[in-house]
Amino acid sequence: MIKLTNVSKSFQTKNGVVEAVKNVNIHVKAGEIHGVIGYSGAGKSTLIRCVNLLENPSEGNVYIDGEETTHLPLKDLRHTRQNIGMIFQGFNLLKTATVYDNIMIPLRLSGLRKSEAEKRVRKYIEIVGLAGREDSYPSQLSGGQKQRVAIARALSQEPSVLLSDEATSALDPETTDSILDLLLKINEELGITILLITHEMNVVQKICDHVYVMEDGEIIEQGPTIDLFTKPENPTTQMFLNTISQRKISDELLAELTDAGTVIRLTFVGSATGEPLLASITEKFSARPNILSANIIELKNGIVGNIVVHLDGNRSKNTDVLQYLQQEGVLVEELSHIQ
Amino acid sequence: MKEFLSEFNSKWAPVIGEAIIETFQMTFISLFFSIIIGVSLGVLLVLTRPNFLFSNKIVYFILNIFVNIVRSIPFIILLFFILPFTKSIAGTVIGVKGVIVPLVVYTSPYIARLIETALLEVDQGVVEAYTAMGIKRRSIIWNVLLREARPSIILGLTIATVSLIGATAMAGLVGAGGLGDLAYRYGHIQYEVDVMYATVIILIVLVQGIQMIGNFFAARLKRDS
Numbered sequence: 346m347i348k349l350t351n352v353s354k355s356f357q358t359k360n361g362v363v364e365a366v367k368n369v370n371i372h373v374k375a376g377e378i379h380g381v382i383g384y385s386g387a388g389k390s391t392l393i394r395c396v397n398l399l400e401n402p403s404e405g406n407v408y409i410d411g412e413e414t415t416h417l418p419l420k421d422l423r424h425t426r427q428n429i430g431m432i433f434q435g436f437n438l439l440k441t442a443t444v445y446d447n448i449m450i451p452l453r454l455s456g457l458r459k460s461e462a463e464k465r466v467r468k469y470i471e472i473v474g475l476a477g478r479e480d481s482y483p484s485q486l487s488g489g490q491k492q493r494v495a496i497a498r499a500l501s502q503e504p505s506v507l508l509s510d511e512a513t514s515a516l517d518p519e520t521t522d523s524i525l526d527l528l529l530k531i532n533e534e535l536g537i538t539i540l541l542i543t544h545e546m547n548v549v550q551k552i553c554d555h556v557y558v559m560e561d562g563e564i565i566e567q568g569p570t571i572d573l574f575t576k577p578e579n580p581t582t583q584m585f586l587n588t589i590s591q592r593k594i595s596d597e598l599l600a601e602l603t604d605a606g607t608v609i610r611l612t613f614v615g616s617a618t619g620e621p622l623l624a625s626i627t628e629k630f631s632a633r634p635n636i637l638s639a640n641i642i643e644l645k646n647g648i649v650g651n652i653v654v655h656l657d658g659n660r661s662k663n664t665d666v667l668q669y670l671q672q673e674g675v676l677v678e679e680l681s682h683i684q
Numbered sequence: 685m686k687e688f689l690s691e692f693n694s695k696w697a698p699v700i701g702e703a704i705i706e707t708f709q710m711t712f713i714s715l716f717f718s719i720i721i722g723v724s725l726g727v728l729l730v731l732t733r734p735n736f737l738f739s740n741k742i743v744y745f746i747l748n749i750f751v752n753i754v755r756s757i758p759f760i761i762l763l764f765f766i767l768p769f770t771k772s773i774a775g776t777v778i779g780v781k782g783v784i785v786p787l788v789v790y791t792s793p794y795i796a797r798l799i800e801t802a803l804l805e806v807d808q809g810v811v812e813a814y815t816a817m818g819i820k821r822r823s824i825i826w827n828v829l830l831r832e833a834r835p836s837i838i839l840g841l842t843i844a845t846v847s848l849i850g851a852t853a854m855a856g857l858v859g860a861g862g863l864g865d866l867a868y869r870y871g872h873i874q875y876e877v878d879v880m881y882a883t884v885i886i887l888i889v890l891v892q893g894i895q896m897i898g899n900f901f902a903a904r905l906k907r908d909s
């Protein structure tokens with residue numbers, strides 16, 4: 346369980362005070378995966394570093410498994426940190442140590458007996474799928490493999506929560522997917538709570554239960570992933586959604602299309618495909634829907650479908666169509682161009 | 685040629701042999717103390733920097749200035765400048781014993797800078813990862829900073845040793861002898877060119893040897909593939 350209440354962090358710099366994190370509240374229940382998404386400089390890294398107190402929050406409280414940690418003396422803080430795993434964009438492995446030693450050394454330094462530590466190293470190398478690569482050095486591994494070592498190192502401490510600071514941002518799309526699958530697996534099989542930060546919407550899409558959108562140090566929108574994908578309110582959230590499904594239609598095109606009819610976006614949640622509905626509006630209203638674009642987004646907890654449709658014909662008839670669709674549980678949004 | 689060599693040997697071998705021993709004594713005794721002081725100073729110079737494990741503006745400032753000052757004094761001047769200090773530490777200012785203190789004062793700050801450079805090359809991300817795992821700072825210094833910097837540290841110490849051998853050549857000025865002194869006294873003043881050549885060859889072999897050993901161990905420690 347991770348809980349941040351009213352956390353702020355400001356830095357004193359030569360050019361004045363930088364408020365990197367402003368009054369942020371986050372609550373990740375045990376076993377959930379939450380993601381913070383935002384552009385570079387939004388304050389994401391500073392925020393996640395507040396969780397394990399690599400940065401000391403200027404204000405607010407941090408709770409890990411119910412325990413308030415911002416006032417802990419260093420000795421207790423070290424103990425708490427052993428319960429918080431962290432992985433990074435740059436992997437942060439010892440270059441001069443093998444895969445095996447990269448996991449072994451921290452375990453021994455944390456005071457684990459040799460025999461126990463050896464068991465853990467074997468176990469977690471197996472879990473991350475690196476069996477057989479124990480004697481390799483980081484320079485001999487691919488980016489994805491290095492991140493697996495880092496994940497094994499974090500897991501070997503057997504933490505209850507895992508923090509991820511852009512862990513897939515340095516990886517190609519396929520490797521990113523395989524690392525995200527691994528995170529999902531450890532979340533499900535080991536029950537580890539995960540808080541991750543990213544600037545990539547597909548990371549959120551694939552593994553997050555809940556999303557926070559961060560801009561200029563503030564959480565500007567948040568909610569269950571499925572809600573943000575169906576009803577994004579903030580322009581920044583909409584921009585992030587555009588990165589995985591093109592939602593925008595140019596003003597010129599819209600102007601042309603709305604001259605002779607109406608353009609609507611239908612958003613379906615769940616497994617409904619929308620096909621029968623479009624057929625039934627043809628039957629019921631003898632409307633002639635013309636599909637401009639359609640896509641389907643698979644989220645961790647559901648599927649979101651989007652269809653942009655052009656309806657020709659007169660306005661009043663179209664209004665009836667819209668009403669009907671809404672009654673059928675479809676999210677309907679009329680798109681109009683800016684005059 | 686053979687005759688020349690045997691004649692040269694019988695005449696100069698004892699003198700050269702003694703000079704080699706003196707050079708070795710001066711180099712390795714000074715090196716021993718310089719490494720202890722220099723490595724500690726170098727580690728402190730890194731740890732006390734802003735945003736490092738034990739950042740402390742005042743300590744860093746003082747150490748930094750101190751190292752700069754000592755590093756800006758040429759050895760020959762330092763040798764005389766710190767005579768009273770040498771006397772109080774070593775009890776004498778002449779001979780091998782009297783030259784160890786100035787050699788250590790000269791070499792330690794140099795080693796400190798080389799260690800500092802080596803440690804700064806270490807990825808701070810790894811230090812952060814270890815901090816995040818709740819590992820003690822002392823353990824991080826040994827197992828991350830010094831461990832990862834080992835190859836650069838060995839190369840740095842090799843450079844320092846070579847420069848130390850150079851400094852011992854000036855030790856003749858306080859009667860400590862050594863190869864440099866030999867070349868100066870016989871080669872330059874008495875114009876025994878052969879002795880000068882022999883000395884230069886020995887010094888070249890010595891420096892080459894040290895550099896090779898240093899490179900060998902650095903490469904072995906690097907072993908990242």
Ligand SMILES: Nc1ncnc2c1ncn2[C@@H]1O[C@H](COP(=O)(O)OP(=O)(O)O)[C@@H](O)[C@H]1O
Nearest residue numbers: 356358363365384385386387388389390391392
């Ligand atoms: N140690 C620091 N000192 C001063 N400013 C900082 C420090 N760390 C971060 N910042 C500033 O805080 C803001 C947020 O940075 P960061 O948390 O790294 O953003 P993100 O991870 O979202 O890219 C940036 O303007 C950055 O310059």
Ligand SMILES: [Mg+2]
Nearest residue numbers: 389390391511
């Ligand atoms: Mg960042």
